Every structure is written in structure tokens, then in C-alpha cells.
Amino acid sequence: MVEYLIDRHSGLSPYLQIVEQTKRALRLGVLRPGDQLPTAREVVEATAINPNTVLKAYRELEREGLVDSRRGVGTFVRRSLAKPQTVADSALHAELADWVRRAREAGLDREDVDALVTTAVDAAFSASASPSGLAEEPTGWHGRTGTTE
Known part of the structure; x- marks a missing residue:
């Protein structure tokens, strides 16, 4: 439940x-x-x-x-939204859980992890995503500083 x-x-x-x-x-x-x-x-x-x-x-x-x-x-x-790759015992779930554990061990807090995941998801699903599934660098983004135009 x-x-x-x-x-x-x-x-x-x-x-x-x-x-x-x-x-x-x-x-x-x-x-x-x-x-x-x-x-x-x-x-x-x-x-x-x-x-x-x-x-x-x-x-x-x-x-x-x-x-x-x-x-x-x-x-x-009435109906499920689960796909075999998303259930809690899937390989992808285990890999993600391992990544989150490593991120925490590296000193990242929940907000840091959320920001990283959100950025990666946004890039992978953006309209400008390349055929490889990786988006080009967002317009106005200047490297690691996070400043925009």
C-alpha cells in the first residue's frame, strides 16, 4: 500500500x-x-x-x-503505468540507486542530486536532443559557472 x-x-x-x-x-x-x-x-x-x-x-x-x-x-x-525497466527491482533502478548512493558519499545533498538529475533528464528529452539522446549545450549557458546571457 x-x-x-x-x-x-x-x-x-x-x-x-x-x-x-x-x-x-x-x-x-x-x-x-x-x-x-x-x-x-x-x-x-x-x-x-x-x-x-x-x-x-x-x-x-x-x-x-x-x-x-x-x-x-x-x-x-484500474491500470498500471509500470514498464519492466521502471519497477523497483529492475537493473535501471539498481543502477540509479547506486549512482545516488555514490553522489551522497561524494557529499551532495538532495537538492544537488535533484539539480543534476533534472538537468540530465531535461537535456535527454529536450526538443534539441541529438540522435544520440544527448542535447546540445543550452543557449546562453557559459560553462560551469551557471551564468547566462
């Missing part, structure tokens, strides 16, 4: 945090079709957020076709 963690300082609304955490669990194979999501009451007790916030998130997930709500029974996963 998924446990929602609400970061009140993230700038992302609690309802969107629930939606995103559910989608992440679906991508990683933590949640599978037929699994039941925590009840709104359970989420409220664990996170101290308004029940309507939980219900709004669950309605959004239902609208996207990811879950089905059954009145009086609960909310159940």
Missing part, C-alpha cells in the same frame, strides 16, 4: 502531491491493478489534510482512468 507524504513547503498543492505520488507508485510497480488505495479517512489521519483534498485527488486519478472508485468499498487501481 502507498503512504502519502505531504510537504507543506513544496509549493505543490496537497491534492497534486497525492496525484503525483500515486502516479509514481504506479510507474514503479508499487501499485498494481486491483490494489486498493488508502481510504480518504486513512490519508486524512496520516497527513492531517482536508478529506475533500483527498477526494479531489482520487477524482482526478479516476478521470485519468487510473483508478475506479466504488462507493462504500474504496478506490482501486
Whole structure:
């Protein structure tokens, strides 16, 4: 079962945090079709957020076709977003976990790691990505200093 963690300082609304955490669990194979999501009451007790916030998130997930709500029974996963390469026991997951461990050992904190990963993901998926999958240097970027034009 998924446990929602609400970061009140993230700038992302609690309802969107629930939606995103559910989608992440679906991508990683933590949640599978037929699994039941925590009840709104359970989420409220664990996170101290308004029940309507939980219900709004669950309605959004239902609208996207990811879950089905059954009145009086609960909310159940309808379909998965997992790919074999993204599940928690995949080789790619293990490699990434090893890289994160090495980054922490090198003294990087969560924000440093997040910045590196976000930059790499943005470069790999940018519209200007070369056929090799590596993007060209962003316009206005001046080496390692991070200054822009």
C-alpha cells in the first residue's frame, strides 16, 4: 500500500502531491491493478489534510482512468503505468540507486542530486536532443559557472 507524504513547503498543492505520488507508485510497480488505495479517512489521519483534498485527488486519478472508485468499498487501481525497466527491482533502478548512493558519499545533498538529475533528464528529452539522446549545450549557458546571457 502507498503512504502519502505531504510537504507543506513544496509549493505543490496537497491534492497534486497525492496525484503525483500515486502516479509514481504506479510507474514503479508499487501499485498494481486491483490494489486498493488508502481510504480518504486513512490519508486524512496520516497527513492531517482536508478529506475533500483527498477526494479531489482520487477524482482526478479516476478521470485519468487510473483508478475506479466504488462507493462504500474504496478506490482501486484500474491500470498500471509500470514498464519492466521502471519497477523497483529492475537493473535501471539498481543502477540509479547506486549512482545516488555514490553522489551522497561524494557529499551532495538532495537538492544537488535533484539539480543534476533534472538537468540530465531535461537535456535527454529536450526538443534539441541529438540522435544520440544527448542535447546540445543550452543557449546562453557559459560553462560551469551557471551564468547566462
